[in-house]
Amino acid sequence: MITSFGLPQFGFLLTGLQWTLVLTAIALVGGGIAGLAIALARVARSPWLWRSAAGYIALFQGTPLLMQLFVVYYGLGLLGLKLPAWAAVAIGFTLNASAFLGDIWRGAIQAVPHGQAEAASALGLRYAARMRHVVLPQALRIAQPATVGYLVQLIKGTSLAAIVGFIELARAGQIVANQTHSPLLVYGVVGALYFAICWPLSLYSARLETRLAVAAR
Amino acid sequence: MGHSLDFSVVYDNAPALLWGCLGTIGLALAGMALALVIGLLGVLARASRFAPLRIATVAFIEVIRNTPFLVQIFFIFFVLPYAGLRLNPTVTAIIALGINGGAYAIEIIRGGVQSIPRGQIEAGLALGLHRLQVFRLVVLRPALRAIYPALTSQFVLLTLTTSICTSVAAYELTSVAQRIESDSFRSFEVYFSITFLYLAMSWLLMTGFAAIAGRAFAWPTR
Numbered sequence: 116m117i118t119s120f121g122l123p124q125f126g127f128l129l130t131g132l133q134w135t136l137v138l139t140a141i142a143l144v145g146g147g148i149a150g151l152a153i154a155l156a157r158v159a160r161s162p163w164l165w166r167s168a169a170g171y172i173a174l175f176q177g178t179p180l181l182m183q184l185f186v187v188y189y190g191l192g193l194l195g196l197k198l199p200a201w202a203a204v205a206i207g208f209t210l211n212a213s214a215f216l217g218d219i220w221r222g223a224i225q226a227v228p229h230g231q232a233e234a235a236s237a238l239g240l241r242y243a244a245r246m247r248h249v250v251l252p253q254a255l256r257i258a259q260p261a262t263v264g265y266l267v268q269l270i271k272g273t274s275l276a277a278i279v280g281f282i283e284l285a286r287a288g289q290i291v292a293n294q295t296h297s298p299l300l301v302y303g304v305v306g307a308l309y310f311a312i313c314w315p316l317s318l319y320s321a322r323l324e325t326r327l328a329v330a331a332r
Numbered sequence: 333m334g335h336s337l338d339f340s341v342v343y344d345n346a347p348a349l350l351w352g353c354l355g356t357i358g359l360a361l362a363g364m365a366l367a368l369v370i371g372l373l374g375v376l377a378r379a380s381r382f383a384p385l386r387i388a389t390v391a392f393i394e395v396i397r398n399t400p401f402l403v404q405i406f407f408i409f410f411v412l413p414y415a416g417l418r419l420n421p422t423v424t425a426i427i428a429l430g431i432n433g434g435a436y437a438i439e440i441i442r443g444g445v446q447s448i449p450r451g452q453i454e455a456g457l458a459l460g461l462h463r464l465q466v467f468r469l470v471v472l473r474p475a476l477r478a479i480y481p482a483l484t485s486q487f488v489l490l491t492l493t494t495s496i497c498t499s500v501a502a503y504e505l506t507s508v509a510q511r512i513e514s515d516s517f518r519s520f521e522v523y524f525s526i527t528f529l530y531l532a533m534s535w536l537l538m539t540g541f542a543a544i545a546g547r548a549f550a551w552p553t554r
Contacts, residue, residue, distance in 0.1 A: 177488075177534040178527045179495035181506065185523040193337070193520045267398065274400035278499055285402050298410040306399045306407060313398035 120295045125304070131287025132308055134201070138273045138283060141205045143266065146212025153217025155246070158224050168217065175214030181275050183211055188279055204276040208269070215265055223258035224250060260324035267313045267320070274309075284308060341518040342525045352508030353529055359425055359504050360491040360537075366430025367490065371437025375445060378438060389438070396435035401496050404428055409500050425494070425502035433490045440482045444475030477549040484541040488534050495530070505529060 118124070156168035175183065187207035191198055198206075227250050235245040277286035288305035292298040342349070378389040396404065405428040412427070413419060448471050456466040476483075498506040505526055513522045 174531065177492075177531045179492040179506070179530055181495045181498075182523055182527040182530060186520065186527055189520040189523060271398075271400040274402040275496065277402060278496075285400060288403065289406070292406075298406065302403055302407040302410065306395070306403045309399045309403060310395060314394060317394070317398055 118294055120291065120297055120300055120304075124291045124295060124301075127291060128284065128287050128301075128305060128308065131282060131284040132312075134281070134283040135270065135273050135285075136312075138201070138205060138208060138276060138281075139266070139270050142208035142212045142269055142273070145205070145209035146216050146269075149209065149213035150216030150220060153213055154220035154224060157217060157221040168221075172214045172218045172221075175211055176218070180211055180272050181278060183207055184275055184279055200276075200279065200281045204273075204279055204281050208273065208276075211272070212265075212269055215268070216262065219261045219265060220254065220258050223254040223261075226257050227253045257327065260320045260327060263316055263320035263323060267316050270313055270316075271309065337521060338518060339521050339525065341512065341516045341521055345512050348508055348512065349505065349526065349529065352503075352505035352526075353533060355502075355508070356491070356494050356504040356506075356530075356533065359422070359429065359494045359497060359502065360487075362426045363429025363433055363490055363494070364487050366426060367433030367437045367487075370430060370434025371441045374434060374438035375441045378442060393435045393438055396432055397439075401428070401432050401493055402499060404432060405497065405500055421497075421500045421502040424500050425497035425504075429490055429494065429497070432493065433486065436486050437483065440479050440486060441475065443482075444479035445471055447478050448475055480541075480545055480549065484538070484545075487541070488537050491534060491537055492530065 153168050153171060156164045157172065159165050159168075184204055184207040187210065188200075188203045191203055191206070231249055231253065232245060235249040240249065273283055274285035276283050277289060280286070282290070284305060288301050292301040295301060374389055374393070377385050378393075380386050380389075405424065408428045408431070409419065409421075409424045412424060417423065452470055453466055456470040457463070461469070494502075494504050495506040497504055498510055501507055509522050509526045513519050516522070
């Protein structure tokens, strides 16, 4: 039976959108915490620490996100962990986000003038206090535009959970498209929903960048 | 549990997987070529004196950059038949990759073009060069050197994106892997192995790009 695209179908897409946002939020929080650790390890003095952080980042940036999701999804199953699909993809996105955010924040930490850290040491601040009160606040400010920019990538990236079978916005779109046989309309609406979330963030990121460039002058 | 790792499925299907790699590289190169063409035309269109063309170009860039590739490729897959093209997964994939990469390429190339001082363009015109000659020799070549790192890393990203083309069943590494997986049920082994094939391909691509840069942009700056 062919149904037409009406309010119930649009409601189903909105439920999918909700899951897209939940996945994004989990990946952002989890990836943010792990990403900070990766960034700190990447700028650490210990060679094996920064080398393994650099390797971790290169691994995630040099392979397709879809493969990372597949490997985590099936790898967890192999380890005997019976996780629901949403938890498996959330772990996959968290790992991916930690690598990308780690690299963005690594760049930002290195962009903070070296004299700042030296001055903090001269004032007797230990590593933790130096990072927390002197380097990181400045670094996070520098990293703001790129971080918001990555958030857009992350939201778009969650669409790949559809290929693993998790019902978020893109998968909801597939289901409704098959149901209604009007793929152009449905994928148009799905695209518009992604655009409505991502475009304001992109504009915000561009504005942050201009503001930062003005402040740096 | 009762499931132990067995990578023999990967060895047994090594030829098919390597052919899949070639499919991925072919798809990526074709997508890059199309992206470069769209990027160059887009830069001209975005600087056009005709306002509607300018606005349409900006709209194209923003729409492509703020929607997922997966949705774009589905949309294109169902739009093409209206343009008189039969549903062909590989053609769909190349067009989708070209359009996606093109939108990013426009902004990257534009940044490079804007980095050329106006005085140099005026000097070129004053020396009697044709407008197109000025664009090619004074603007494009130095601009390409400036944007080369950004453009090539975008191209590496595009190569990784080809994996999503499995969703329209284009011939590339991920779709080959999915077929092997559905025959053997060795999901983890297959995907784990091709992850490293992708890693090798992106390293190969980066090395190749660096080698090209060493030859093409060897002129001294001052």
